[in-house]
């Protein structure tokens with residue numbers, strides 16, 4: 001792996017003394033941007049403007065997105081007084097920013113919270129790059145990113161980690177301290193990047209204000225989360241692919257239905273959703289096609305890594321039918337079986353089947369939010385299911401599983417967040433029949449911090465595993481899942497920390513699982 005000075009990413013003192021922009025010889029093309037009028041090129045800031053760090057994402061073979069947001073006063077609206085600020089960027093092939101291949105200027109606008117999204121093209125596949133921003137006399141930390149392999153290239157190894165559910169109030173983001181030091185090509189985030197709750201009396205570290213409704217409030221919440229040094233280090237170390245779940249807007253919302261529809265009209269909720277979506281876009285390294293239009297935002301998309309892996313990144317919140325029988329657990333909810341129900345919406349479902357049908361990749365990944373395998377919580381004969389997960393959208397899951405059985409895409413693997421615990425499950429043609437065909441495997445990753453320290457097992461672990469023979473593993477600690485893919489094998493390592501309510505805790509690999517190419521069904525290592 002290319003070298004990365006981890007200490008430097010964490011040291012803001014050093015950051016401010018790096019005056020590297022302009023130090024390197026130009027080996028590539030300088031991009032001249034047509035500047036609109038009233039752009040401030042030499043702004044004065046009340047404080048360091050790169051307090052939210054840098055990030056990159058959406059790796060294509062020739063292109064990545066570089067991100068930052070100018071925010072000298074991040075928890076109070078950002079603190080940039082000018083409307084439009086000219087921000088310089090550079091991308092280089094070395095960590096000291098000497099071999100610069102491209103540089104340019106992007107305008108950070110008030111409209112988008114002075115965030116910066118640069119789609120850099122013309123890059124070489126499968127290689128590391130380093131990047132940096134400059135505004136006035138201030139320079140950002142240096143970030144590192146990596147392009148995807150060419151679409152048809154044979155890829156012998158690919159490594160990534162996935163994470164979800166980082167509740168600021170319930171713990172430190174210690175897992176990211178370790179993730180930043182892993183040997184990875186990519187990080188995937190499966191949602192609950194922020195939590196929308198107000199200040200909790202029992203918080204390990206409190207939220208900055210009450211529950212957000214407006215754009216400014218969502219910006220301040222995202223900014224708070226982005227000040228975490230371990231999160232910043234992992235963003236600076238790897239390109240990310242992100243998708244959201246519910247807490248980026250409102251707990252358990254479904255399309256245009258809020259958590260508490262009796263307290264909020266549809267119009268008010270759609271206004272709130274628009275604010276939340278825009279703040280999400282502003283704080284993530286997303287491509288231009290994800291710029292929100294009112295309450296709508298294109299987040300489902302596909303990213304391919306040579307012949308080895310294809311990620312179908314799903315959005316199971318924006319288009320879903322409202323939860324059946326309430327959004328908790330339910331026994332015998334017939335509404336959940338209604339064939340017209342959908343968790344993806346019809347258009348995303350068509351797009352997903354089309355992609356899975358055409359895919360040439362060895363491993364076909366669904367990177368998504370909520371539990372797909374059936375999970376019966378009831379040890380008795382009754383079946384008690386979560387109505388917020390795919391169990392509450394049986395028709396969606398049946399259509400997907402029918403498609404997989406008919407078209408047999410190569411090695412389906414589902415990645416899931418949401419439930420703040422580690423699980424591993426095989427996906428069965430009929431979950432009530434252990435002898436039915438195994439169609440793929442679902443790796444459910446625990447939270448970064450949501451739920452606090454947790455414990456290895458729960459009181460009901462044994463009964464849930466006994467009740468659901470397709471579920472192979474449960475663990476209730478915090479951490480992330482590290483995955484290594486080769487043409488022959490998929491391995492998932494469940495990395496867990498002993499605590500998140502105290503800032504420093506060691507990490508271990510709690511368990512590892514493999515799926516062999518062409519042999520559906522997971523095995524414990």
Ligand SMILES: [Fe+2]
Nearest residue numbers: 165192418450
């Ligand atoms: Fe969560």
